[in-house]
Amino acid sequence: MLNETTPSGATEQAAVPTLAKGRRSQTEKRRSLGIGSFLLLALGAFVFLFPFYYMFIGSLQTSPDTSVAGAFPKPGNLTGSNYANINGSINLLTGLVNSGIFTGGVILCTVVFGLLVGYALAQMHFRGRGVVFGMMLLVQMIPFQLLLIPLYIMIVRNYGLADNYVGIILPFAINSTAVFVFRQYFMQLPSTLFEAARIDGASELRILWQIAIPLVRPAIVTAILLTFIGPWNEFLWPFLVTKEASMQPLAVSLANYISNIAATAANPFGAILAGACVLAAPAVILFIFFQRQFISSDFGSSVKG
């Protein structure tokens, strides 16, 4: 990104140190990376990726091989039966569908209501705007553990929403970080654009739908990715509110398998790892595919100052 020239270009410049290029080569000197740093990065990548590789290999083993040689695929020890076994104990498809409804519900609420409030905060002048903005910032500081017991009492005991999608979605419905991202992107659009549209007689909803949203499409992808991580991976809350297996997201049913059923299975680790692969795959694929939309600049606003 910042680094347009290749390392070979850097050596050429260093060899011809004119005044103008001298400055550049200083930059290159700092920018070019020592072999030690590169090895550090490579070691880091190995440490982060190996468990995922091992998860996949382990899910294909007929009998778990925990020796060093077991980290490599062996033709005689490969099977797909772990996937069938875990699917026999916990219904993988039901789990995936429930995870999908939970995550999809949260993303839908976040995008619809988040775009509305994000646009209002960035481009509309109304009484109480400062209060709403302050609220959005404060809310991100509220620790979930404090809300755990009252939310459980309200949603499960008072409203009877246990084993109900609404009950699972409600505490996560609108992601305030995504609202913040929307507001930041809408702020970057020139306000004259909206003034002109208003004078032309366009309604606010139409301005939002036809002018503002098409201009902030990247923000929507980023917000969806940011929001996705929460509900897809959440364990504690759906674990508390779902007791029926048919309503449990995959993270919950797999956790129940790990803590209760695995002990009785023939190859518990194979089955656990097969389930883990199914749970991990959608998130990993999504983030590899959309890696461009999930970069540091999106976090920039939160660390400036």
Added chain:
Amino acid sequence: MSLPTQQAGSATNRIRGVAGRPGRRARRNAILGQQPLGLLFSAPYVVYILAVLAFPLGYAVYISFHSYFFTAPGVAVDRPFVGFDNYVTILTDPAVLQSFANIGVFLIINVPLTVVLSLVLANALNRVSRLKTFFRVSYYVPYVTASVAVIGVWLFLFQQGGLVNSLLGPLAPNPSWLTNSWLAMPTVALYVTWKQLGFFILLYLASLQNIPEELYESSAIDGANKWSQFWNITVPGVRPASVLVTLLATITGANLFTEPYLLTGGGGPDGASTSPVFLMYQKGILQGHPDVAAALGVVLVIGVLLIALIQKRLVGGKEE
């Protein structure tokens, strides 16, 4: 909706207002602002915050000062005010004190390790030109994956006869990592560091973009080596990010639940890796004492706030 005409009206009104003849619309604008519709656009979010976050927050404090138990919906029962009784119960419970000590161990390992590793890796990642995308993606893959899924493979790796112990050979701890009362909590801390590091690397990467390149250039001309550049330019330059990283790492640590529940089979061995949130679940929901659990939640949050204030003083440096 009759929004178009309404808005057209407000536009002409604004023009009239400028001309010095304020109409009814203009007076309304003075009270509600130029686009009062903004209130309507914000309404769902505001209602959501009040109902699902603000109200439960107050409710938690209310429950913690009363004798509260679960009842069937709609049943009116007397829930007497008991003052600090629930807090006394919590603070004299050895299991609770142990869980706070466990979190202390967790934070002492996790927070410094997170700050150092994520800054060093982000700094190297910021300067690398080859394979940059590959490294960046591989670092945040654990962060975006469900904890339940990766816990499966950590159990496999760190079990008695697992790959880690096979590699260590005679150096393998006995009892193994997750069933060893001295190593259970450090292993959990290591796991969470690994899991969350990618997110913190992204935060530091963003912060590194704010350091002006000229600082490195002029210091290089003055003969500064890479180490002193890192120490004197990079570290102070990313200080706001460091404050945020320590704060977020602390909050994550205080929220620990999935790891003691699954990785060490319910805070084992013998409570050596229980966390306060795990006890909130156990006491509040399994044993039916929500009042005691709510008090534990309040104590935990106050504790986190105090630690955060101390950290801000230590990490934030002199600028405040």
